[in-house]
Amino acid sequence: MKATAPVPRSARAIALWYGLLTHTLFLAGVGSMIVGIATGLQSGRGTLHGGSAWLANALLVLQFPLLHTPFLSVRGRAALGHCAPRALRSDLGTTLYAAFASLQLLVTFVLWSPSGTVWYQPHGALVAASLALYATAWLMVGKSMSDASFALQTGALGWWALFCGRRPTYPPMPTRGLFAHWRQPIYTSFAATLLSGPVWTPDRALLVLVWGLYCLIGPRFKEQRYLRFHGEAFRQYRANHPYWLPRLRGRAGDGRA
16 A cells, blocks of 8 residues: 555554554564463463363464454455544554454463363473574574564564654565565464474463464465566566475476575
8 A cells, every 4th residue: 555645644643653562562462462372372372261162262263263364354354443533544554453453362371271281291301492592483483573574574574664754655565574485474484483382282282283283374364465466577476485394305307495
C-alpha cells in the first residue's frame, strides 16, 4: 500500500499508543512462548486439572491456528479494523494483526494448565547443549523475520509510518537471506523452536502436534495471498525454491548448493 495523502497530526499520538501496546504485547507473547516451551509448558498459570485441564488446553492450542490465518483475510482484517479509529484502520492493519497474534501467544502460555508430568528433562552437560540448540532455533526465527521485514512482522510498519507523518509502504516480496534458499523459513524456524525445547511433557507433545501441523499447512494459505498480490513474480520464485526446507543439493547444472 502506498499513498501520498498527508497524515493528520492528531493521528501521530494515536499511532504511538497503538505502537506501545503492540510491542508490549509482542514482547510479552514471545517471552511467554520462549519460557513456556523451555519448561515443557509447566510455567502456565492455569489452575484446572484432569479432563477439564486437557479440554481447556486443547482450546488454547487450537485458537492460534484457527484464528491466525483467517484474520489475514479481507473479512478478518475488516474485523480487526474495528479496534482502531475508522480513518486509521487501513494504515494500522499490520499493527493490529501483530497485536492480536501476540495476544494469542500470551493467552496460550499464561493460561495453560500444566499437567505436572515430565517425560524427559536434560541433566548435566546436556542442559547447556539443549539450551544452545533451543537458542539457535530462536535466532533462526529472528533472522527469518528480519529477512521478511522485521517492521512488518512485529507490527511496527503501520504505527511507525503514521507517527512519522506518512502512510505505510509495504516491503517487496521477500527473496533474500533465508528466503533465497526456501520459501517458508519463518514457519520452519518456529517449528524448530517447538521441537528443540529441552523439556518434554504431554503438554508440549500436544503443542508440537497441533502447531507443528499448522507450520506445515498454514504457509499454503499465505502462498495463495502471495500469488494474488505478486502474480508471475511469485510463480517464478515458487518454481525455483523448495517449500519448507532448503535443498541440500542444487539441481544438476543450476549452480546452486
